[in-house]
Amino acid sequence: MAPASDICLSVSGVSKKFSRSVKRAMVYGAYDLGLALLGKIDQMFLRETEFWALRDVSFAVKRGRSMGVVGPNGSGKTTLMRLIAGVLAPTAGHIRVNGRIAPMLALGAGFKPVLSGRENIFLNLSLLGVSHREIADRLEAIIDFAEIGEAIDAPTGTYSSGMVARLGFSCAVHTNPQVLIVDEVLSVGDVKFRRKCRNRINDLRRAGTSMLLVSHSGILIQALCDECLYLRQGKIVVQGSPEKVLARYESEIMDSLAADNAARVADFSNLRAKPDELGVRLLEVRFTSAGFAEEGTWIAGREGSLMVTLGCLRAVKEMSINVMITDLSHQIGETVQFMTSHRDIGWMCLEAGRPELRLTFPSVGLRPGTYRVKISLSQGPLHDLLDVAEDVKLIVQDAGYDASCLYFQPREWNVTGGSVLETAVPGRASEWEGAEKL
Amino acid sequence: MSWMMSVLGLSWRLFRGTIGARYRRSFFGYVWMVFPAVAVTGGISLASQSGVIQPGQTSLPYPLFVFVGILIWQVFVDAVDVSHKAFDGARSYLTKVNCAREAIVLSQLYETLIIVGVRLALLILLVTVFAAGDWRAAIVLTFCFAVAVVLGLGIGALLMPFTVLFGDLQHGVRVVLTYGIFLTPAFYAPEGSNLFARLIQCSPLAPLMSSARDAAAGLAIAQPGFLAVVFGVSIIVLVTGMLMIRVSAPILVERMLMGGR
Numbered sequence: 297m298a299p300a301s302d303i304c305l306s307v308s309g310v311s312k313k314f315s316r317s318v319k320r321a322m323v324y325g326a327y328d329l330g331l332a333l334l335g336k337i338d339q340m341f342l343r344e345t346e347f348w349a350l351r352d353v354s355f356a357v358k359r360g361r362s363m364g365v366v367g368p369n370g371s372g373k374t375t376l377m378r379l380i381a382g383v384l385a386p387t388a389g390h391i392r393v394n395g396r397i398a399p400m401l402a403l404g405a406g407f408k409p410v411l412s413g414r415e416n417i418f419l420n421l422s423l424l425g426v427s428h429r430e431i432a433d434r435l436e437a438i439i440d441f442a443e444i445g446e447a448i449d450a451p452t453g454t455y456s457s458g459m460v461a462r463l464g465f466s467c468a469v470h471t472n473p474q475v476l477i478v479d480e481v482l483s484v485g486d487v488k489f490r491r492k493c494r495n496r497i498n499d500l501r502r503a504g505t506s507m508l509l510v511s512h513s514g515i516l517i518q519a520l521c522d523e524c525l526y527l528r529q530g531k532i533v534v535q536g537s538p539e540k541v542l543a544r545y546e547s548e549i550m551d552s553l554a555a556d557n558a559a560r561v562a563d564f565s566n567l568r569a570k571p572d573e574l575g576v577r578l579l580e581v582r583f584t585s586a587g588f589a590e591e592g593t594w595i596a597g598r599e600g601s602l603m604v605t606l607g608c609l610r611a612v613k614e615m616s617i618n619v620m621i622t623d624l625s626h627q628i629g630e631t632v633q634f635m636t637s638h639r640d641i642g643w644m645c646l647e648a649g650r651p652e653l654r655l656t657f658p659s660v661g662l663r664p665g666t667y668r669v670k671i672s673l674s675q676g677p678l679h680d681l682l683d684v685a686e687d688v689k690l691i692v693q694d695a696g697y698d699a700s701c702l703y704f705q706p707r708e709w710n711v712t713g714g715s716v717l718e719t720a721v722p723g724r725a726s727e728w729e730g731a732e733k734l
Numbered sequence: 735m736s737w738m739m740s741v742l743g744l745s746w747r748l749f750r751g752t753i754g755a756r757y758r759r760s761f762f763g764y765v766w767m768v769f770p771a772v773a774v775t776g777g778i779s780l781a782s783q784s785g786v787i788q789p790g791q792t793s794l795p796y797p798l799f800v801f802v803g804i805l806i807w808q809v810f811v812d813a814v815d816v817s818h819k820a821f822d823g824a825r826s827y828l829t830k831v832n833c834a835r836e837a838i839v840l841s842q843l844y845e846t847l848i849i850v851g852v853r854l855a856l857l858i859l860l861v862t863v864f865a866a867g868d869w870r871a872a873i874v875l876t877f878c879f880a881v882a883v884v885l886g887l888g889i890g891a892l893l894m895p896f897t898v899l900f901g902d903l904q905h906g907v908r909v910v911l912t913y914g915i916f917l918t919p920a921f922y923a924p925e926g927s928n929l930f931a932r933l934i935q936c937s938p939l940a941p942l943m944s945s946a947r948d949a950a951a952g953l954a955i956a957q958p959g960f961l962a963v964v965f966g967v968s969i970i971v972l973v974t975g976m977l978m979i980r981v982s983a984p985i986l987v988e989r990m991l992m993g994g995r
Contacts, residue, residue: 318992322899325985329895332981382832384991385984397832405827408751415751422747423833425740 303394304506305380305475306356310389312375312530317345339387349375350530352389357475357523359394362507364521364538366514366545372530373510377401377477380508395474396425404464409453413444413463416452420467434470441496442466443489462489469496476500476507512625514542549666550691576612576673576682579650580605583669583690585660593691596704600660604653604671606646614643616679617653618672621690625665632662632703636674659706664694737834744833745840752823753845767849768856771808775801778921792923793951794865801860802950803920803943805853806882810939811911812846813886817894817979818904821986829991835983836976843887854879866952874949878942881961885938885968891975895982899989919943938964 315321324343331339342348350372357363365373378384380391381399406423407416417438421431439448442463444455452460469476476497497520501507511517517524517538524541526533534544583592586599594600604617616638623630635655637644644653667690673682692704709716779797792799820842821828821835828835858875861867897904915921918939924931934940941960948955955961 314988314992321989321992325899325989326896329982329985332985333978378991381830383829384988399831401830405830406748406751406824411751418747419751422744423827423831425833427740428743428747 302358303356303392304359304361305394305508306390306392307376307380308354308390308392310350310353310376310379310386310391311340311348312350312372312379312384312387313339313342313346314349314375315343315346320345348530350379350386353527353530353532354389355525355532355535357506357508359474359506360501360504361523362501362509362521364517364524364541365508365510365527366512366517366524366542367527368549371527373527374401374479375530376527377479377508377510380475381477393475396471397475397477398424398468398471398473399477400465400468401477401479403468404460407452407460407464410451412450413442413448413452413455414439416463417467420464421471424467424471426471430472438463438466438470441470441492458486465493469493469500473500473505476505477510478507479510514546518542550693575609576615576646577607578604578671578673578683578685579607581669581671581685581688592689593693594657594660594662595693595695596660596662596664597695597706598660600657602655602669602671604655606651606653606673608646608648608651610648612644612646612675612682614638614676615646615682616643616674617655618674618679619655620670620672621662622668622670623665624668624689626663626702632667660692661703661706662692663701663704664692666691741834741837741840745837745844748837748841749844752841753848767852771801771804771853774804791925792947793953794947798860798864798950799923799947800921802857802946803918804915805857806878806939806943806946807915807918807920809850809853809879810882810886812849813843813883814890814893814907814911816842816846816887817890817975818897818907821894821898825990828987835979839891839979847883850879850883861950865950867950868952871949871952874955875946878946878949881965881968882939882942884972885964888968888971888973888975891979892971894975895978895986898986938967 315324320343324346328339353372353376355363365376367373375384377399378401379386380393381397381401382391382393383399383401404416404420406419408419411419414435417435418428418431421434422428426434442448442459442465444459444463447455447459452463455463478497497507507520509517509521521538523536524538525535526541526545528548533548534541580603582603583594584601584603585594586601588595588598602619616636618636619633620631620635621633623632637653637655668686669688669690670684670686671688672684674680675682775797778800782796782800794802817839820839823842824838827833828838854876858867858872861871861875865871893903893907897907917934918937919934920939920943922934923944924934941957941964944957945955945961
């Protein structure tokens with residue numbers, strides 16, 4: 297157990313409840329206010345429409361250490377950060393913070409558009425608890441860091457959103473915090489500024505600032521955090537080294553997505569059995585991987601196929617099938633692939649019946665993760681839409697080769713004048729035929 | 735002590751920010767602080783001259799009599815608004831950072847105090863020129879304005895959590911603040927013992943208005959006891975109101991996050 301003075305942030309037995317109904321929340325608010333005025337705080341039961349956003353969460357962060365927080369949307373991560381930042385009060389439990397917090401949930405809090413950037417720096421930092429003299433001392437550094445230049449004396453209303461974000465970030469990191477709360481904000485500005493932000497956070501870390509990082513990116517958490525906790529439905533599922541926690545988190549995400557995907561595929565064939573008046577419908581969409589039984593899954597580096605079954609009431613001319621793949625794991629929302637059959641192979645002419653189309657990737661280059669696939673059927677040069685299947689989920693699994701990269705590079709090694717000793721790599725699927733040649 | 739200092743410091747900087755923001759968009763900032771009262775006074779005086787309004791016996795020239803009443807009422811109304819305005823205006827950052835909530839109310843109060851100051855200065859000037867204004871009248875007027883601010887601030891602070899939570903209540907309060915002036919002796923000094931006259935005489939603002947008018951006319955204050963009672967009650971209301979703000983702030987911030995009123 298670390299000495300108490302070494303603990304920068306301690307969260308013990310914290311619970312927080314919210315109401316799902318706004319109207320009821322207001323009524324409960326008035327009721328709670330009455331209770332609070334009478335000095336009563338017995339609220340550990342749930343009233344109608346209420347739920348626990350956080351339930352009995354405890355952890356501690358030592359000085360200079362960093363803690364990553366992962367969890368699906370709605371698991372209570374943001375509520376936890378708000379409680380730690382002191383914006384909300386916990387329903388039960390205690391939070392102790394030793395020192396000043398820089399909550400990066402609040403980039404540019406209190407900025408007024410008619411005031412100049414300089415005046416807004418004073419306003420924002422005062423709200424974050426920095427004294428006037430300290431602000432004056434750091435003013436130049438803040439302006440330099442934000443790269444605002446001469447616009448610092450113009451009203452912030454005239455700034456671009458990127459400039460406001462840069463100024464907000466610059467203010468937050470110049471508060472000399474003891475605890476830094478970072479909630480997916482490392483994506484401020486252009487690449488150069490992002491690098492600067494990252495380095496500034498590292499500088500603060502080296503100077504002994506503790507950090508709490510909320511992110512969907514396992515890579516980021518693994519790179520920046522000493523410890524990690526996994527929240528699900530307001531409770532801590534597992535807490536410990538980032539490797540251990542992320543493995544659990546990612547496997548659970550995969551499981552739930554795979555189940556979801558199977559249900560969707562099944563749903564699809566039921567729902568889309570009736571061809572409508574347009575004459576063509578998507579009947580079934582399947583992802584298959586060579587030598588792998590589970591549908592909806594591809595394996596990075598191995599052959600993967602997309603099978604589409606159509607229902608055509610009559611013959612169709614000039615048809616194209618378009619596939620858009622969107623990243624859900626790494627660069628969330630980023631389109632990583634867009635393919636149209638008419639550009640690749642020309643227009644399709646299909647006969648009435650149930651034609652099948654197959655798109656094969658000889659070697660899947662997508663990196664392991666989850667993707668959203670949108671498949672559309674279009675006709676003619678103006679691409680009249682015939683049918684669309686949105687939100688089909690595709691999971692790409694790792695074949696056991698480290699995949700901290702932007703895309704999976706199929707590769708082959710050759711050694712001449714020497715030999716290679718085969719070593720067992722945990723997680724590598726050696727039973728797959730031809731696994732050595734990806 | 736250091737908490738006090740930080741609250742004062744933060745409120746001052748918030749105030750400078752807001753006041754700067756406000757008057758940068760306005761060329762006649764100070765005019766708008768007194769224009770409504772002047773306009774209403776003008777209208778009421780015309781009505782009185784044409785015999786529509788029978789104000790009864792007044793110790794001051796009637797326009798000045800009305801002006802004193804309206805200004806005290808306006809000061810009271812502005813003070814009632816302080817807490818609600820402060821919390822409503824700070825929504826964007828109350829939900830993001832944990833700052834001293836008292837500072838937000840204080841900074842809004844400074845803004846109101848400037849308006850009160852401008853009105854008071856104008857009134858003292860007018861009383862000195864057109865009535866028996868002297869240093870004693872100035873002191874009494876200042877005291878009456880101060881009590882109106884304290885009473886309004888206290889009532890506003892007590893109401894604020896509920897007006898922030900329930901939009902309906904805020905509309906109700908606005909109606910009372912718009913038409914409530916007719917339940918005070920702002921335009922007339924009813925005498926006798928009919929119900930309406932009694933109601934108006936018992937208004938907590940009545941001793942403030944009458945004392946201010948007495949002082950402006952160079953007379954002795956007619957109801958020093960009532961004035962003292964109102965002052966005492968105002969202080970109690972203010973202290974309770976500040977306690978209310980302290981207790982309610984976390985509950986309100988949580989509801990603000992939900993986007994509700």
